[in-house]
Amino acid sequence: MKLINLTPHEINLCGTRIPASGYVARVTSHRHQTGEIEVDGKSVPTYSITFGAVVGLQPEQDGIGYIVSAMIRSAAPERRDVYSPADLQRDAAGVVIGCGSLDSNYGC
Secondary structure (H helix, E strand, O other): OOOEEEEOOOEEEEEEEEOOOOOOOOEEEEEEEEEEEOOOOOOHHHEEEEEEEEOOOOOOOOOOOOOOHHHHHHHOOOOOOOEEEEEEEEOOOEEEEEEEEEEEOOOO
C-alpha cells in the first residue's frame, strides 16, 4: 500500500519517513461563546466547538492509504483508507519523534 501523508509534518513510521504531501486534511469547526468563569479575580470566556465536515481528504483509491490526524480519522468513520499515528515515540525531552503503528477505522 502507498501511504500519502495529509498532515503538515513528516511522519516517522517505524523508521520509515513519510514526507508531508503538501496537502492537509482538516475538519471545519464553529466556535461560540458559552459563558465565562472567574479565575483569580479575572473573567475568562468559555467556548464550545462544533465540528463539521472534513475537507482536503482525497477520494478513496485502490492501494492508497491516507495518514491524517486522529481527529480527522474519527470524523470520517466511513472511510477505511485513513490512518492516524499511534504508539507515539518520544525523545528524552518528551518531543514526539515517531510512531510505532497506525490506528484505523477498521472494525469501528
